[in-house]
Amino acid sequence: MPSTARIALNRPLRRLFDYIVPEGVTLTPGQRVKIPFGRQQAVGLVVETEVAPPEGISLKPVQSVLEKWSALPSETFQLLSWASDYYQHPLGECLFTALPPALRRGRPALEKSEDWWQACGNGAILPATAHKQKKLWDWVSQYDQGIKGSEIVKAGFTRAQLKALHDKDLLKPATTPGISSQSQLYRAEVTAPTLSPAQTEAACQLPSPDDGFNASLLYGITGSGKTEIYLHYLKKNLTADGQALVLVPEINLTPQTVARFKRYFGERILVWHSALNDSERLNVWLKVRNGEPIILIGTRSAVLLPFKALKTLIVDEEHDSSYKQGEGFRYSGRDVAVYRAHLNQCPIILGSATPSLESYHNALNGKYRLIRLEERAGAALPPSISLLDIRSRPLEGGLSRPALQALQQTLDKGNQALVFVNRRGFAPVMMCFDCGHMVECPRCDTRLTYHRRDRAMRCHHCDYQTAATETCPKCKSQAFKPVGQGTEQTEDILAANFPTTPIVRVDRDSTQRKGSIQTILQQVNTGEPCILVGTQMLAKGHDFPNVTLVVVINADGGLFSVDFRAPEQLIQTLLQVSGRAGRGTKTGKVLVQTCHSDHPLLKALCHGRYLSMADQLLAEREAGLFPPFRAMAIFRAEADTMEQSLQILDSIKRLANAPGIEVWGPLPALIARRADRHRAQLILNTDRRKHLNSLLSRICQTLEQQRIPKGAKWMIDVDPQETG
Ligand SMILES: Nc1ncnc2c1ncn2[C@@H]1O[C@H](COP(=O)(O)OP(=O)(O)OP(=O)(O)O)[C@@H](O)[C@H]1O
Numbered sequence: 001m002p003s004t005a006r007i008a009l010n011r012p013l014r015r016l017f018d019y020i021v022p023e024g025v026t027l028t029p030g031q032r033v034k035i036p037f038g039r040q041q042a043v044g045l046v047v048e049t050e051v052a053p054p055e056g057i058s059l060k061p062v063q064s065v066l067e068k069w070s071a072l073p074s075e076t077f078q079l080l081s082w083a084s085d086y087y088q089h090p091l092g093e094c095l096f097t098a099l100p101p102a103l104r105r106g107r108p109a110l111e112k113s114e115d116w117w118q119a120c121g122n123g124a125i126l127p128a129t130a131h132k133q134k135k136l137w138d139w140v141s142q143y144d145q146g147i148k149g150s151e152i153v154k155a156g157f158t159r160a161q162l163k164a165l166h167d168k169d170l171l172k173p174a175t176t177p178g179i180s181s182q183s184q185l186y187r188a189e190v191t192a193p194t195l196s197p198a199q200t201e202a203a204c205q206l207p208s209p210d211d212g213f214n215a216s217l218l219y220g221i222t223g224s225g226k227t228e229i230y231l232h233y234l235k236k237n238l239t240a241d242g243q244a245l246v247l248v249p250e251i252n253l254t255p256q257t258v259a260r261f262k263r264y265f266g267e268r269i270l271v272w273h274s275a276l277n278d279s280e281r282l283n284v285w286l287k288v289r290n291g292e293p294i295i296l297i298g299t300r301s302a303v304l305l306p307f308k309a310l311k312t313l314i315v316d317e318e319h320d321s322s323y324k325q326g327e328g329f330r331y332s333g334r335d336v337a338v339y340r341a342h343l344n345q346c347p348i349i350l351g352s353a354t355p356s357l358e359s360y361h362n363a364l365n366g367k368y369r370l371i372r373l374e375e376r377a378g379a380a381l382p383p384s385i386s387l388l389d390i391r392s393r394p395l396e397g398g399l400s401r402p403a404l405q406a407l408q409q410t411l412d413k414g415n416q417a418l419v420f421v422n423r424r425g426f427a428p429v430m431m432c433f434d435c436g437h438m439v440e441c442p443r444c445d446t447r448l449t450y451h452r453r454d455r456a457m458r459c460h461h462c463d464y465q466t467a468a469t470e471t472c473p474k475c476k477s478q479a480f481k482p483v484g485q486g487t488e489q490t491e492d493i494l495a496a497n498f499p500t501t502p503i504v505r506v507d508r509d510s511t512q513r514k515g516s517i518q519t520i521l522q523q524v525n526t527g528e529p530c531i532l533v534g535t536q537m538l539a540k541g542h543d544f545p546n547v548t549l550v551v552v553i554n555a556d557g558g559l560f561s562v563d564f565r566a567p568e569q570l571i572q573t574l575l576q577v578s579g580r581a582g583r584g585t586k587t588g589k590v591l592v593q594t595c596h597s598d599h600p601l602l603k604a605l606c607h608g609r610y611l612s613m614a615d616q617l618l619a620e621r622e623a624g625l626f627p628p629f630r631a632m633a634i635f636r637a638e639a640d641t642m643e644q645s646l647q648i649l650d651s652i653k654r655l656a657n658a659p660g661i662e663v664w665g666p667l668p669a670l671i672a673r674r675a676d677r678h679r680a681q682l683i684l685n686t687d688r689r690k691h692l693n694s695l696l697s698r699i700c701q702t703l704e705q706q707r708i709p710k711g712a713k714w715m716i717d718v719d720p721q722e723t724g
């Protein structure tokens, strides 16, 4: 009797499919196969072999086996199966996230080498009319060893010109000097730095790789030199044949970090992030899967890759909310990393100056080892933080007089300053001062942000945009004006006040081009006086030694939010952005503008003691029965009408009726209508995590069988980051 295999597909279906295994073929879990599916062909991943075939159904055979080896070795397979169950996301889609796009599409798992070109022949034979081709030939001729096709394109030539010269035998493919996979090549170029006594003390408390699974929370204040500790740790503990994974929130924002790692580990460093193209992804994936001794610096999804010899995990800025995927497979990269270390029996270091309450709680209850590093590295001292009451003070572009004066003094001393604004664009809303009309998004329950540079009004929640007008669209009054601050406006005011100083704006709009943050930051890296103005992007991990002043335009946004995580996120952002001040030899100063200068949270911020604020916040979470003291999951629904969304959630509420499970809602979401979809949510909260997991599984299975109105959708989010 032929054997049967159970196969997962890359579809949002909570079920697997059985196929006959052809004679003479043996399959292992995680292996890629091609199978007939409906009238099409699909790529599948083997989940189980030797299963009992269902009775009375004739099965189709597996069509072909894509490679002999398993794309997902057993540890990765186990990890993804666990994550599928924990986050209640269909197994097939979870497994496929661990494959690069090329392999999801069924392409061969072969390294795609870059094309390299060398000049040959005599370029002088080209006719004068072909001056572009001549220029290309001259340009390539400079490179004796040849140059990559992608570099040629980057230099402004086209693939067509390249081909034309190839056809004329003036360019020929060159052999790649490429990276050899030999581990001897992975030799460090520089020796590890000497750690300060405080760093050494912290480093000594980190586990040895022989200790097996061991999670440490490295609480090191901003600028305390955590990165240096990671480098030192890897240098000392990672064996020549071992792989390591360093998770970071966003690579493109902090090219410095990668550069620092490369300085010590050279070619051994590879990166994984969303800006890689398909062949770059495939190449990195193959090295990871083949067990090459790499150190991978990657964003969230790197934690799902099929490492073969993973020996150490590091999660930098572990508090960062971008570790949680916001759609589809809603996993937390940090939490999956901890589970992975556990599966793998290897150490993991979670580092942050502002640890998440979850991790800090785990440290307090002994699950993680808490390592404290409360001194800045080198000669730097922590910055002094003070509140600036802006009630009844005139503001210019959001800046008060004292703040402008402080900026002037900073520049006078030859230093740099950073101004933190919470919103990109020019102003969060346009309002008519005659009729009170505010321009709203026609598709969302939000207002349109005014972007003066592009003369547009844009919705930050959908892709709607419209041309900005000078008169009120409703009553045609001229008294139609921007209200509130965005980065563009602050940039203008700064430029007007400091006409000879470069103003460097950093936000999603200014950095949209790939790699442009590097270019933008070059100005800052010169160390010459300048003012940086920007959003959260500036709060993340940057090391600008000459920034001595940080001004926070308005700290009040998160103070009164309904989201239970808002206070935590507010102090994290404020401390992180404050931490950009005074990292070099000069002391830093932080001015936080607020209308609530007697708010306990902001007062505590001035002492800068994060852990005591965290203790306070944890006490509030415990009293309010919130995570990390409880387990939480949210069902969300969206549909063409609010009624439909609420109906779906009502039926979930009935299914969720179980002892020990508290159910809140259903209620419309904070932004109830987004891109013309009506959204609502239902929160489940309990102190029985295991119980919640099995309940959720049952609910999801049932829901999948149920018919819901056309166009409606439900989603489940376990350990949600956002509850609004
Ligand atoms: N032992 C040391 N001696 C001298 N300088 C050091 C030492 N360790 C780190 N530094 C320097 O101190 C600065 C801050 O270090 P690093 O960026 O590693 O801090 P961090 O803890 O990661 O900060 P943050 O959390 O704020 O991003 C860097 O410029 C780094 O080169």
Ligand SMILES: [Zn+2]
Pocket (backbone or CB within 6 Å): 441, 442, 443, 444, 446, 459, 460, 461, 462, 463, 464, 674, 675
């Ligand atoms: Zn919108």
